Amino acid sequence: KDWISFSHMSADRSIFPFESWLSCEHKALKLSRLELNDDSSRFPQGLYSVRQTIARFLSVARGVNCFPEQIVLGGSTQFLFYILRHLFGENTRYAMENPGYRRMYESLRMERVRLDTIPLDRKGISIDVLKRINPNVVYVTPSHQFPTGVVMPISRRIQLLNWAAETKDRYIIEDDYDSEFKYETDTIPSLQGLDSYGRVIYFGTFSKSLLPGLRLSYMILPQPLLKIYRKRCGFIMSTCNAMGQLTLQQFIDSGEYRKHIRHMKQVYINRQKKLIYALTRRFGSAMTMHGANAGLHFNAEFDTTRSVQEIAMRAKAARLELYNLQPYCLDGTDLFSRPAFILGFANLPIEKIEEGVERLYRSIF
Numbered sequence: 001k002d003w004i005s006f007s008h009m010s011a012d013r014s015i016f017p018f019e020s021w022l023s024c025e026h027k028a029l030k031l032s033r034l035e036l037n038d039d040s041s042r043f044p045q046g047l048y049s050v051r052q053t054i055a056r057f058l059s060v061a062r063g064v065n066c067f068p069e070q071i072v073l074g075g076s077t078q079f080l081f082y083i084l085r086h087l088f089g090e091n092t093r094y095a096m097e098n099p100g101y102r103r104m105y106e107s108l109r110m111e112r113v114r115l116d117t118i119p120l121d122r123k124g125i126s127i128d129v130l131k132r133i134n135p136n137v138v139y140v141t142p143s144h145q146f147p148t149g150v151v152m153p154i155s156r157r158i159q160l161l162n163w164a165a166e167t168k169d170r171y172i173i174e175d176d177y178d179s180e181f182k183y184e185t186d187t188i189p190s191l192q193g194l195d196s197y198g199r200v201i202y203f204g205t206f207s208k209s210l211l212p213g214l215r216l217s218y219m220i221l222p223q224p225l226l227k228i229y230r231k232r233c234g235f236i237m238s239t240c241n242a243m244g245q246l247t248l249q250q251f252i253d254s255g256e257y258r259k260h261i262r263h264m265k266q267v268y269i270n271r272q273k274k275l276i277y278a279l280t281r282r283f284g285s286a287m288t289m290h291g292a293n294a295g296l297h298f299n300a301e302f303d304t305t306r307s308v309q310e311i312a313m314r315a316k317a318a319r320l321e322l323y324n325l326q327p328y329c330l331d332g333t334d335l336f337s338r339p340a341f342i343l344g345f346a347n348l349p350i351e352k353i354e355e356g357v358e359r360l361y362r363s364i365f
């Protein structure tokens with residue numbers, strides 16, 4: 001029998017519009033030979049015309065307000081973070097959500113900076129603990145907290161912005177990953193769009209809404225940090241290839257991107273509904289779900305005597321790709337009282353939902 005995947009890490013190839021991507025690539029090759037060939041293709045921040053397109057798109061889709069000059073394109077979110085880190089002083093103190101994005105946590109640890117983790121409550125990062133720890137820079141994922149899926153309400157966003165504005169050298173890194181997919185709540189404006197003190201550094205990526213392999217991520221620097229960036233990092237050449245940038249630009253400017261997002265949302269809302277229905281019918285009250293009102297995954301905790309390790313082993317034996325939440329509990333804390341798993345549906349065809357839920361059930365009970 002073939003594998004069934006609850007992975008949160010992949011996008012669904014079957015609905016990616018390869019044909020229109022290909023025609024955008026042809027157009028880019030035909031129209032942008034100049035950009036591809038001369039020095040501008042290696043500019044540290046990425047091609048200007050591509051940054052204009054992204055800035056325009058973000059202002060409509062996320063209420064982000066920025067000039068193209070503030071955007072820095074990069075080959076991965078982590079790489080951009082390494083750059084950002086060098087804009088701050090040596091003894092800057094960092095903090096991030098826990099459970100949280102382990103790759104960011106490891107990136108920070110590798111830089112040997114002062115790093116604290118901050119627990120979540122049902123509105124997202126805990127403001128009380130944030131005030132007690134009092135870092136300079138805090139990393140949050142407000143659109144769809146990674147990995148718990150909490151959507152940070154507007155009230156908590158305002159509290160966070162007020163905290164940052166209280167004193168100088170305080171910044172918020174807003175990782176707006178997964179923000180394209182909102183289901184119940186309509187799109188809440190980004191922190192960056194609400195920020196009137198220039199304290200939010202906005203991170204975005206095309207890994208979820210397009211293809212992880214495109215390796216095109218970006219950060220938006222507030223003016224004061226942009227000046228420091230140009231002084232300290234202006235010599236670092238761009239790390240994302242111009243061909244990918246120019247194809248993306250065609251894809252967005254032609255309206256194909258907006259069409260693709262709309263189509264993905266319909267497909268995913270439908271899949272998520274069917275998956276939740278099948279899970280609820282099979283597990284009933286033995287399962288508690290969290291974070292299902294946005295994004296391409298949610299979490300579920302199960303009332304079972306089996307250990308996470310045992311369940312993971314059985315799932316593998318049943319050819320079920322399943323990730324549990326322990327790796328995202330940073331600082332070695334185990335924040336889940338019962339076995340908790342990420343249930344991603346970006347790569348779970350409708351016709352495999354029943355069988356997938358059945359394999360999950362047999363792995364857990």
Ligand SMILES: Cc1ncc(COP(=O)(O)O)c(CN[C@H](CF)CCC(=O)O)c1O
Nearest residue numbers: 008009076077078101146175177205207217
């Ligand atoms: C919170 C968060 N912010 C950004 C990215 C995007 O990074 P990049 O492709 O380099 O732009 C991810 C990517 N998440 C991966 C797939 F979902 C890996 C998940 C895992 O590490 O478990 C992410 O979780």
